[in-house]
Amino acid sequence: MYRTLWFLAFIFVFNSCKETPKQDEGKLTRPISEVFAEFYDFKKGINPIEATKAGYHDYNDTIANYISDDYILHLKDRYTYFLEEIGKYDSTQISAADYMSMRVMEWDCTIKLEGVMNPMVTVASPIYDLPSFELMPLFQIQSLHLYVAQLAGGTSVQPFKSIEDYNNWLSRLEDYITFIDTAIEKMKVGMESGVVLPKVLTLKMLPQVRSFIDVPLEENLFFQPVLNFPDGISDVDMDILKSNYEDFIQEKLSPKYKELNAFLTDEYLPACRDTDGLLDLPNGNETYQYLIKLHTTTNMNADEIHELGLSEVARISKEMEAIKNEIGFTGNLKLFFNSLRNNKELMPFSKPEEVIEHFNNINDRIALSIDSLFNLTPKAGFNVRRTEAFREASASAEYVPGSKDGSRAGIFYVPIPDAKSYNMLHDEALFLHEAIPGHHFQLSLQQENTSLPEFLHPESMGVFVEGWALYAESLGKELGIYTDPYQYFGMLSMEMHRAIRLVVDTGIHAKGWSREKAIAYSLENEAESEESIIAEIERYMATPGQALSYKIGQLKIRQLRTKAEKALGDNFNIRDFHSQILNSGSLPLILLEEKIDNWIVQQEM
Structure with a gap:
């Protein structure tokens, strides 16, 4: 985030x-x-x-x-x-x-x-x-x-x-x-x-x-x-x-x-109020459609997004089943989720400093392969830092960009309220999302791009920014990580988390779902702790539609990559494609698609 x-x-x-x-x-x-x-x-x-x-x-x-x-x-x-x-x-x-x-x-x-x-x-x-x-x-x-x-x-x-x-x-x-x-x-x-x-x-x-x-x-x-x-x-x-x-x-x-x-x-x-969604406010349906358009830059409606979410949950569940079987777990996915939440092998730390060092080690490994996917990289540095104590208990991991002049590096904040219970299942995907090549790359390149007018340097259109970061999570194998099946499962878990958002956000605000129904659906389909899931569901209640942007943006970028790969065949260059995505700042999806379509035509000439 x-x-x-x-x-x-x-x-x-x-x-x-x-x-x-x-x-x-x-x-x-x-x-x-x-x-x-x-x-x-x-x-x-x-x-x-x-x-x-x-x-x-x-x-x-x-x-x-x-x-x-x-x-x-x-x-x-x-x-x-x-x-x-x-x-x-x-x-x-x-x-x-x-x-x-x-x-x-x-x-x-x-x-x-x-x-x-x-x-x-x-x-x-x-x-x-x-x-x-x-x-x-x-x-x-x-x-x-x-x-x-x-x-x-x-x-x-x-x-x-x-x-x-x-x-x-x-x-x-x-x-x-x-x-x-x-x-x-x-x-x-x-x-x-x-x-x-509420x-x-x-x-x-x-x-x-x-x-x-x-x-x-x-x-x-x-x-x-x-x-x-x-x-x-x-x-x-x-x-x-x-x-x-x-x-x-x-x-x-x-x-x-x-x-x-x-x-x-x-x-x-x-x-x-004792109710949970926008549906329970005056003209809640109209308001929610208003927010869907804002956060996704599309004309999709709540029913379409809900069905897309259900489809993505089913697809990712199949991949999860395959990894579960590879690991050798014989129970169903829900039991596997429960085992992951309490797996002491995934909780190897005793001090917060060890968690920070763990993320720095992930950075070192990715650095060995980053040039294979990117010819456009930022000059700005970044630091991994523990989230401040006053907000750590309820905070998510997040990235704060550095200053434009480089005097302040970007910061990847990691909440570590209890190092001994810190579960590392998602850490490789989390680093790809928040740091490299996710938010740190995209937002730093945007600030450093001298061809953009200054008003676009800090622009943060969520569907682009978060869509890019979620897409970045999928690049792990190409960057030499996800060699541990647990870490790959962690990536699938994070993608599942975003797919579930399409279901529960629309469920709460357009289909009359209660907070409790949304929590139960999430517990059934992902490996997050109940405490974490409750915090997430309450986040969606407070910020209707915002959580839709991640998956909608990711799917569009992946769709555009597939389109370019099919159109260009052997002439497709992943480094050039990523440059085209990142060299114009945050774009509404309609402009991003138009830009990539034009780039494909130019490459075909």
Whole structure:
């Protein structure tokens, strides 16, 4: 999973790309590069934490209040403006590379403009009669309150290298408090209109909020930066900053967390629903289709995706049976899953450092064969790091890209709450997905690609990014790993996990499945622990449609590879194919397919 500020996603929707009308000769007033630059300035401004992540520091002191009415109106105005601007250009006036970038920009603006035509948070007079996700702004996973806490410790993307950096963070936290105030207001509107979280999700969120209440100052995560000053800050300035941080935490932040906790416990939780899916909200079917289009960039409907998921589960189950038999296990797959969950041979570690070293060893093995599949590789480095303790218990492994200037390497985070029970079954596939040649390759190459306009460097279209990473898992044998049948079974297990998502996500949100039915289906068909499966199902409940992107994207890339292999025969070059997939940044699937089809034709000439 690639860590990004995905929470704006609920106000973004799909619309098909279209040709821009050709402008009359001589009416272009500025080069398209200026429009791209202006667009990127706008994008940094509306998502300043993403700008920080990308290495731009002018926004380090702000957080966008993305659920406020003013913010949404601003998006509507600016996306309309940029669509008008790019409507002045066509393919005869700019280069082919710029035209592709412009079409991605058009796609981005169109779906996001349609997204901000969602309810203007005032339920009494919505523009579209769809549930407003601004009314459910906090949840138990991938939520702003969790990401801010991750930044707070001083070991993530928020810089703490100078006095200015330390003051920027306090200013950013002021905006965060404003966001919490707005979130409470919106949740109260949601309570009045019945647009509220499932009760089980709110129950999972409460301990997260309470972890910042009545914590000794020295142990408070938000105080850690002033316990670990860099060189170059004087003792006097250290004392001032410590005092400022102490005052802010005790007088503003801790009281705000107490207020939020009291609201969630005493008011919001009793109003939460006992149902699990979007089907149980007003116009839930329409909302879910909206999110399917957003997250898959296709016109597939829930029934089609559900059937595709069932088909993929059946196919992968057959492969699993073959590996189970090769290993010599005589019971059925479900019994084999249970044996894997408790197999002590797959739990060889006693210290977290040993798990990290294990992943570094996988990296060394892959490095021996990587050139056989890739002629385009990133310059950026990356590190494997243990997930921070405050979120480790409920976190998944994830990749955080490095900064564009290379000053901060990419980070592959691995949760290791208990090294002795850490199961290594999936580790080779996990490394391929999160690191090389998965997220680290794709996202780093995107940032380093000087032929792309800057707005595309951090772009993270999930169906492309996650589809590529899941496709990368399938390359293990070609890269000299998966020699152990357990590790190959681990890869199949991870693919099965994504196939199951197609079934349970659509089941929960379009077919009336309960949380318990989805958990039971997953336990029946994969080797994950029950605890892990519960966390996953609750993730799908909180983020409808997002989990569909992995398998839909992977299947498209695999389909395009097969198409190219059949069309080109002996002239097919896997290294060139991978370069074509990776050298244009994140693309909607319709543009990716068009690009590869054109490449095949060029190779055939």
